[in-house]
Amino acid sequence: MAESFAFEIAGKLLEKLGSAACERISLAWGVREEFEKLKLTLAAIRAVVLDAEQQQARSLELSLWLQRFKDACYDVDDLIDEFEIQALRRLVLKRGSTGRKVRHFFSGSNPWAFNFRMGYKIKKANEMLNKIAAEKAKFHLTEKHETNVIHRERETYSFVKTSSVIGRDEAKQHLVNFLMNPTDGEDIPVLPTVGIGGIGKTTLAQLVFNEESVKSHFELRIWVCVTEDFDIKQLMIKIIKSATGMNCKDMNKEELHKVLQDCLNGKRFFLVLDDVWNEDKKKWSELKDLLCGGAQGSRIIITTRSRKVATITGTIPPYDLEHLSYDNCLSLFLKLAFKEGEEKQHDNLVRIGEGIVQKCKGVALAVKTLGSLLCSTRVQHDWELVRDSELWKLKQEENDILPALKLSYDHLPWYLTQCFAFCSVFPKDLEFNDIFLISLWKANGFLQSPYENEETEDIGKRYLQELLSRSLFHQVEDMPFHSSFKMHDLVHDLALSVVQNEQDASQLPNNLRRLQSLLLLDEEGKADSETFKGATFVWLQF
Structure with missing residues (x-):
């Protein structure tokens, strides 16, 4: 990658x-x-x-x-x-x-x-x-000037084996309550579910979609995995196909609109829009206007990694999906790594598995990735290798955690890619404040603006907010004059994977080309602007 x-x-x-x-x-x-x-x-x-x-x-x-x-x-x-x-x-x-x-x-x-x-x-x-x-x-390359390059699409569907989902009862009930509780007004209520890639937003939506009380409450249940460009015509085709089974791909927009209105007319529907990336409010408004033919009590749930998407689409505050608890992660890992009851015969592997689960930091897909990776081996050394290796160095299939997280990177505008990849030089679990990070980005020449008079500090704050909105950073502390942030360990692994062929950190002295920074941390592992003042700078090639 x-x-x-x-x-x-x-x-x-x-x-x-x-x-x-x-x-x-x-x-x-x-x-x-x-x-x-x-x-x-x-x-x-x-x-x-x-x-x-x-x-x-x-x-x-x-x-x-x-x-x-x-x-x-x-x-x-x-x-x-x-x-x-x-x-x-x-x-x-x-x-x-x-x-x-x-x-x-x-x-x-x-x-x-x-x-x-x-x-x-x-x-x-x-x-x-x-x-x-x-x-x-x-x-045979073609000229492109659109800088937000999307590399691949992801497909999801509504089915989930409910017995394989662990630790989401409270979250499920929250969404079911949203679907069932009556509301005033003609506007269709929309609940965005937000969280880091792989945390389980789609699985939660699948759980709710297949809940028996939800099935009986709505006349129509519609599941759409949203195309990355949020093409309105394609969304109309998918909605009709999910609701009726009709294939309308040869129709024009006017014909699709009539079919959609007939499909929704007077019916209470529940629509899941899974994996939404669109941050264009005009496109969202156009789609929502097309859905206005449903009956009172219709509901929409959206899953997204972007807080900006949540702000644009939501009629109520978004639901932030929490990380799974350690105990739930361990239960899920053992369920995937062993056949039922087999773990009792391998106490040594279970102990190693406990260390592996700690690496996942509550992200369900990471647990699934590593549990599935080890299900075919009972060799202790293989398990220890997974426990002691960086996640980004392990083999990853298309639907595993790092490819899933990488979609967040693929959707970054070009001016944020270097800012994000730069953070791979930080130690894991580092808490850094905005002044410190913006100073480093500025020193490396990463801060660029289309506006002639915009101050570099303001550009840096805007970049930080974009990364925060996309769930690539999370805020630890918000003070009057500065804020502090962290990267989730798995997001840090993503940053390392992005630059792994660009710069081998283990051979740092042999590859010096551009200045980044060697960090001097305080006793608590924090880096701040005072640390920055005394830091030594070395530029790395990206």
């Missing part, structure tokens, strides 16, 4: 090449024409990079091509830095008051030798980028 950040890197480099400072350097050193060539080639490659990033998981050759492009971008960035350093040298040498010592310090800097060396480097950089640009043709 390695990711490339080539799109962002190339964008920053193009900004740098187009800056006034770079323009002055290119004129001063007579390399303006070569810099223009670099810009044109970079822009041409960057235009297809989003498509390449979307397809790289299916092609090793394409992934390697992206890596070469990224490396070339860093080489050009280093080259510009060399020019800037040389310009500073010349400025210092022009100041007569600096004295003989400074002149002596820079005496090894020969401008003619520098010109020759840099001319050669620029030529090589252009040659490398031209080669990379020529190679892109064989991948």
Whole structure:
């Protein structure tokens, strides 16, 4: 699940090449024409990079091509830095008051030798980028400028084996009460259920959907797994198909609207919209208007990872699904890892299993992933390996926890991907405040805004709120002048998995390219702005 950040890197480099400072350097050193060539080639490659990033998981050759492009971008960035350093040298040498010592310090800097060396480097950089640009043709890439690239869709259905669900009785009752209790007004009540990926939102909705009292209360029960682009026509087709069994994919919108109205007319319905990502209120309003033909008492439940989605769709406060208790997690794990009663014959594995369950931190899908992984082995070493390994290093199938969590990453706008991946450098369970994290993002050049006069601190706060809204951070403390946050351990594993092929943390000293931070923590494992002031900085390549 390695990711490339080539799109962002190339964008920053193009900004740098187009800056006034770079323009002055290119004129001063007579390399303006070569810099223009670099810009044109970079822009041409960057235009297809989003498509390449979307397809790289299916092609090793394409992934390697992206890596070469990224490396070339860093080489050009280093080259510009060399020019800037040389310009500073010349400025210092022009100041007569600096004295003989400074002149002596820079005496090894020969401008003619520098010109020759840099001319050669620029030529090589252009040659490398031209080669990379020529190679892109064989991948048949298309230009894309939409920066929120979605990698794959997820399908769910309404069935669940109720006996396999543990620890959700209270949550189930809360949702059933919402469905049954009468309300005033004509607006259809909507309850969003919010939580981190894999925590069990879909399972909870399935439980409620199949509850006998719910079946008898509603004339229509409709289950729709929402398409990621929230296409209204496709949603209408799915709703009709779930409610009636009719396949209406060849109808136009007008025809679909008539069929939908006939389907809902005067009936009390219960609609589950599972896995909603749409944050466009206009689209949501359009869909809800189409559902107004149902009878009084109709209800909608939405599952989502995004608090912004919950705010847009909900008519009442969202239901935050809590993590499973340790005891419930252990019961679920033993149920999956052993046949009924078999755990009594393997006390040693049960003890190891207790440590494995602690890694899951209350996320049901993580428990299911690891329990299922171990159901076929009774070798103690295999169990110890799972217990002692980082989750992101273990083999993952398509419906396991990290692929499920990765959907949250795939839905991030491009400007948040590096901010999120950056957090992989933090120790697990680190509590950090907003000032500290924003300072680090700012130092790394991650804070960008479409608004010319927006302060970097305000950009950072907006980024933080977006990550918080998407359940990738959770708030620990909210103080008048700062807030503190944590990443769930499994989200931290996701961040590590995102960068695992970009930077091997175990070989950190051999791969230094861009400055991130080595953290100095207090005795409680917290990092704050005072810590930041005394920290040492080292840049890593992403």
